[in-house]
Amino acid sequence: GENVEQHPSTLSVQEGDSAVIKCTYSDSASNYFPWYKQELGKGPQLIIDIRSNVGEKKDQRIAVTLNKTAKHFSLHITETQPEDSAVYFCAASNILKAAGNKLTFGGGTRVLVKP
Amino acid sequence: DAGVIQSPRHEVTEMGQEVTLRCKLISGHNSLFWYRQTMMRGLELLIYFNNNVPIDDSGMPEDRFSAKMPNASFSTLKIQPSEPRDSAVYFCASSLGQGLNTGELFFGEGSRLTVL
Numbered sequence: 001g002e003n004v005e006q007h008p009s010t011l012s013v014q015e016g017d018s019a020v021i022k023c024t025y026s027d028s029a030s031n032y033f034p035w036y037k038q039e040l041g042k043g044p045q046l047i048i049d050i051r052s053n054v055g056e057k058k059d060q061r062i063a064v065t066l067n068k069t070a071k072h073f074s075l076h077i078t079e080t081q082p083e084d085s086a087v088y089f090c091a092a093s094n095i096l097k098a099a100g101n102k103l104t105f106g107g108g109t110r111v112l113v114k115p
Numbered sequence: 116d117a118g119v120i121q122s123p124r125h126e127v128t129e130m131g132q133e134v135t136l137r138c139k140l141i142s143g144h145n146s147l148f149w150y151r152q153t154m155m156r157g158l159e160l161l162i163y164f165n166n167n168v169p170i171d172d173s174g175m176p177e178d179r180f181s182a183k184m185p186n187a188s189f190s191t192l193k194i195q196p197s198e199p200r201d202s203a204v205y206f207c208a209s210s211l212g213q214g215l216n217t218g219e220l221f222f223g224e225g226s227r228l229t230v231l
């Protein structure tokens with residue numbers, strides 16, 4: 001099955017700086033790569049996703065890049081703000097393989113933005 | 116819509132007791148997922164349903180765990196008998212769509228289970 005590795009496990013940045021989280025996946029058939037943000041006491045919430053026919057996607061201060069050859073993808077947060085402090089999860093799935101969207105999650109990155 | 120609703124939010128029980136966690140899907144969604152979150156193992160998929168049918172239960176730890184979806188909007192996850200190592204936050208998530216129209220997963224706020 002799919003295995004997703006995520007680094008780093010913790011990340012501390014100064015407000016205004018950029019944060020980068022990297023993930024690798026093992027199954028070359030995976031074609032859908034979402035990123036979820038989890039705030040304290042809440043469930044994860046989708047912030048951005050990318051599909052394998054696209055190399056990069058941007059939404060305001062958040063961008064994701066995908067390298068299918070190397071089987072890795074990254075989340076970039078620019079101009080970080082205190083409200084970006086949370087745990088971020090990458091995930092991967094093959095949306096064509098089975099009914100429903102069976103996501104395999106990375107281990108998570110705890111991001112702390114210092115004012 | 117109120118989103119995915121889970122109950123109870125917190126449960127403390129003693130080893131050997133039966134635990135039932137409940138989940139109400141977002142109206143109209145057709146897929147339901149149960150995840151378990153621990154510090155050691157992160158987010159693990161336990162089981163998921165599509166159109167009320169269990170599709171993959173390979174993540175269910177052992178026979179003590181069972182999940183049902185008696186109708187299109189409601190699911191239960193039962194642990195009997197419970198053990199201390201079952202202590203975790205259990206999340207339910209729902210989504211709409213399949214294949215190329217795959218939709219995002221909407222998570223509930225979780226049920227924190229502590230087994231003493």
